[in-house]
Amino acid sequence: MAARESRCPDESDEAVRATCEDASVCKRFAVSVGYWPDPYIQHFVRQAKERKAPEINRGYYARVQAVNLLLDAFLERTGCNCQVISLGAGLDTTFWRLKDKNRLPRKYFEVDFPTIVARKIHSIKSKPPLSKPIMDSHSGQSLLINSHSLDSCRYCIVGADLRNLPDLEEKLKKFNLETQLPTVLVAECVLVYMSPEQSASLIKWAACAFHTAMIINYEQVNMGDRFGQIMVENLQRRHCNLAGVETCQSLESQRGRLVSNGWENASALDMMKVYSSLPQDDVRRIEKLEFLDEKELLEQLLLHYCVSWATKDGQNLGLAEISF
Numbered sequence: 001m002a003a004r005e006s007r008c009p010d011e012s013d014e015a016v017r018a019t020c021e022d023a024s025v026c027k028r029f030a031v032s033v034g035y036w037p038d039p040y041i042q043h044f045v046r047q048a049k050e051r052k053a054p055e056i057n058r059g060y061y062a063r064v065q066a067v068n069l070l071l072d073a074f075l076e077r078t079g080c081n082c083q084v085i086s087l088g089a090g091l092d093t094t095f096w097r098l099k100d101k102n103r104l105p106r107k108y109f110e111v112d113f114p115t116i117v118a119r120k121i122h123s124i125k126s127k128p129p130l131s132k133p134i135m136d137s138h139s140g141q142s143l144l145i146n147s148h149s150l151d152s153c154r155y156c157i158v159g160a161d162l163r164n165l166p167d168l169e170e171k172l173k174k175f176n177l178e179t180q181l182p183t184v185l186v187a188e189c190v191l192v193y194m195s196p197e198q199s200a201s202l203i204k205w206a207a208c209a210f211h212t213a214m215i216i217n218y219e220q221v222n223m224g225d226r227f228g229q230i231m232v233e234n235l236q237r238r239h240c241n242l243a244g245v246e247t248c249q250s251l252e253s254q255r256g257r258l259v260s261n262g263w264e265n266a267s268a269l270d271m272m273k274v275y276s277s278l279p280q281d282d283v284r285r286i287e288k289l290e291f292l293d294e295k296e297l298l299e300q301l302l303l304h305y306c307v308s309w310a311t312k313d314g315q316n317l318g319l320a321e322i323s324f
């Protein structure tokens, strides 16, 4: 504990930044086995050096499907007349998925640390399969692109620290964020890297900034038990501090954070429950991809992650009905 506290913020932020590579390498591996299609992820990260265990692949499958399902439901309710803000987007490829499905929101924003953003922009600039969809969805004025931000009509990526809200808001507004438009904020494995106070402020800022909005959060839960402790220790060994672990104690603490910071109709489900609520024909398909020896390990993993979401429905779009 003492060693963790004495570590300088830059060093722990660097370990947090490294998690984006890990997440995308795991996703790329699962994609290569056939869990879900994603022709874009190969342009952002290398193939994994070693196979990932089947329970890890199934866990990523459930994570990606869960977030996509809620996000797609929001796009449907708003007829895509909305904005998406991906908080701590890392090397996520959702913008490209939505472009292919003809389901782009009015504008898709991504935020991450400036070094991650610079890396992502470099990949976009140097790989036509990534840049073409951005160019194709762009019209009018010339596109802004430099090493730390890219702004086009439909896609924008900004380098910012999510713990510095005035700076975040200023940057998003500079790139034409419209607070009157229905907006969905997605945080996939991000809030846990901030202190409970910092994530609460971010969540509250989002609830105050938009009249009609949804927040989707995927991250750890049930972290107070032995399995949770081991997860924390494993990350600490890699110098990665789960500063927000306190809010990941239970589904109630996850839901409570949303409700006490300005959101309505909050829900939280562990991934075990989500997994059994996903379209079961596709679940049966993926379960045939690899033999799973360790069923209990998968169950333990799924019980230690959750998705929580909440809405604010100023325009009466029926957002409260969005569920699995």
Ligand SMILES: C[S@@+](CC[C@H](N)C(=O)[O-])C[C@H]1O[C@@H](n2cnc3c(N)ncnc32)[C@H](O)[C@@H]1O
Binding pocket: 016, 017, 018, 019, 020, 023, 024, 087, 088, 089, 090, 091, 092, 111, 112, 113, 116, 160, 161, 162, 163, 187, 188, 189, 190, 193, 194
């Ligand atoms: C585990 S990765 C997840 C990336 C992506 N959401 C996904 O699921 O593939 C966490 C991401 O959050 C970003 N992140 C964490 N804390 C942040 C902060 N304070 N400001 C900006 N980005 C942050 C990291 O840089 C990293 O890209």
